[in-house]
Amino acid sequence: MKFYSYVLFLTLLSFHAYGQESYDVVTKGDEAPGFTVKTINDKTICLDDLEGKYVLVNFFATWCKPCMEEMPLMEKYIQQHLAGDDLVVIAIGREHNINELELFNEQKKFSFHIAADPKRSIYSLYAEKYIPRNYLIGPTGKLIYTHIGFNKEEFKRLVKLIETEIDK
Template sequence: MSRFWRSLLLVLTLALFVSACGTADEPKAVPLTKGTPAPDFTLETMSGQTVKLSDLRGQKVFLNFWASWCPPCKEEMPDLQAMSRKYEDKVKLYGVNITGDDTLERAEMFILEQKLTFPQLLDREGKVQKAYNAITVPISVTIDEQGKIVEYRLGQLTQEQMEHMFQALL
């Protein structure tokens, strides 16, 4: 192997290592399995209110990561809207728009078209998306009163799967 190729390989390896390290203020991605602590975050809603996950301790939480360009997200939203009304006094439901991979304008249009009334959080920098391993969307996560993961599901949920996730929190 020539000196050029060895040098290039070294530079690329170092670049990959540095990019994987992240910064100290970013939530770190950890395997999200049942019983593990849910990564804390602070995000703003569409109306500018701040929501910090750790402030919701003592409450049951359902997070749904979505994007406006995602067909399965669009298909499951009517059922999520129905669940938000059915469980509004028992479970805090938040949509998490991966705004770093979307646009605010498209997200706003999506919310209007879907007639969503439950709070929508904006992950503008993608830090929460990364912490929750939300590489693809939709992803749904339920969190118990102690801030621990109850369930983590990739992909579009059926109404029955949603019902199961909400019931598992109660």
């Protein structure tokens, strides 16, 4: 019986250690998958047109508590202080439609781009599961940062990375 318990423990440990990575479609160093979105402000954004800029792509949902903790910080520390000619911020609402996101942003008043992905067509190019997710795309179109979930220390690392990259 001890042997079977040990085997079960090792199996579960391996799922825990490697399972999350199996939900990534792309990782740091990969070419960012191209997409075109329409924002809640009726602007069409094509990732290919942003070549030469840094692009922060955030996948979120309005019902996701960690997403709602992260987004105000994105507004304050990234959009308000770092976004501009060199950096574009796009938050993509996974499984949301434009109308839902318009109502959401009427309350939140975020100034970064917000777009809908009702069928996960863009999200599925990047991942299979879990939000929030952040992808920082460099000027050459390669992913230079990826992260799943939200915590303040990791968010600070993202801000520092963006500051460092933009100052190059």
